[in-house]
Amino acid sequence: MRVEQDVALKVSEHGWLSTYQDLGREHSEFMGVPCGGAADQHSASVANILVGNQRSATCVEVMGGRFAFVAKSPVLISVTGAPADVTVNGQPVPMWEPVCVPGAARVVIANARDGMRNYLAFSGTLATGHFMGSAAPEARMGFPQVITAGQTIELRTAYAGFEHPYLTQPLFRLPVPIPAFSPGVWTVDIVEGPETDAAVGIRELLASRQYTVTPTSNHVGLRLDGPVVHPESLGEIVSHGVPIGAFEIPHGDELIILGRYRTLTAGYPIVAFATKAALPRLGQARPGQKMRFNWVSQQHAVQDYREQQNALLALEERVAKLFSAVGLPLQAAPVAEPAAA
């Protein structure tokens, strides 16, 4: 067993909004508490895997602006999510890779583009409160988890620096599944919803027109500008549970795609669902982002998700082998089956 030590991380800039985050709460929705968790679960998972953590470990979600910190002792970090400029003592370092940061070095994440969020993971455990088993914010219930400039984050880590006669960074060739963050129009896969047929013409509209994310969007849901049709002869819908990724058409001419902090019940018709594999990308959508939708079958949706999860498993196994070989700390053995998302 490696010796763990506490490392203080002094935050000097906090971006627009930075929070402690993980993959969210389990078994909380039956109590009326949304699972929450990282909007881009893929990037958050990869960030953790790249530093040898379990993918559900607590990391930092940075939304916009500049996030900067200095760690007292060496730390092993990774930054994932939207393309951004990441520097250590002013020197650019790659995203989507493990990065060995020497003690007292200043790390800056800035200029995120073509997306909204960056995930910053540290090898080890961040000291923070938990609510219903998760560090994910639940601001409405009094658990905001916001990180602000001047704050010191406590990290408990078994990483004590990387030493090699010739290199300052371990050179790994890892099979990292890096999503495409293209600046143009995004294509999002969708499957049928319970009210697709009742909304006559919605199939054709969603398949053929372009939609734009509006500034009223947030972690509860993306609001999109674009043509909609309202379902006919449904009457008043009583409140029913609504899943993440549901396409709702409320009474106004607007399309809402529900996010991980949605209100769990609603009485609006659901005309489509984003596929599970498309959700991480939706978690990166900024106001002004244009998107098109592509109908796929349920089998296709399950298959895409399976491939996405298999890529994470493959990365986990590779990291486990490499970290063991070079003596970097591992918080988790590769899991036998994918964790429930």
Next chain:
Amino acid sequence: MISLAGVSTDERQAGSRRLREILLDVRPHGLVDVVAGIDSLLVEFDCLQVSHEQLAQTIRLAAAGRGLDGRVEIHAGNQFVIPMVVTEEFAPDLPDVADELGISQDEVLARLEASELSINLLASAMAPMMGTVRFPGQVSRCREPRTNVDSGSVMVAGTSAIIQPFPGPTGWKVIGRTPLTICDIREDPATSYKPGDSVRFKVVPHSEWARLTGRFLRPVGTPDPANEDTQDQEGTSQSAG
């Protein structure tokens, strides 16, 4: 989403509540969580661990094996008496609700107080959603939803009632406010109520507000000195926080 076919509204509600209990008890392989609707259940599952068809079959079997036939027995839950204050400030929609139902404001409150409400589900932020209020008709939602309603607000829509545990937006009509804290994440669990419990509302004068403010809601008969309604001496207000 699952709902029971071919039964009355009450049976559907009770049936989905019972099914929810069964699923949380059995926890079929691949089940992630369930979200209760008023008369339906949203079942969340990991599609890599179990297929849609397999899970549907498991749920049918679980339901069949537990005698879920509509005539369900509702488990004896805890009882709550929730004080509420109905001053103009705390009950802004009371006149509207009375107009819509065609009865006086006093009658609206009398009917609410006379109703033994069953908690059907915990909605957003653990809000207890309850039914059925003995109103002579349905209460509509606000034309313009409020962007923020204070915590403790007692609200109605249709023949359901709900309490807002935390400040937030809502389209439901506000007809009173309780001074009690009904959800507190520092408590474990954060609420003392759960689906299946029963609730009565009791209108209390505004003078009670200060004394009861901040107390954590506990069921009737709980030996909690902070929750003893009237026997408490004046001025010994205690906070559960």
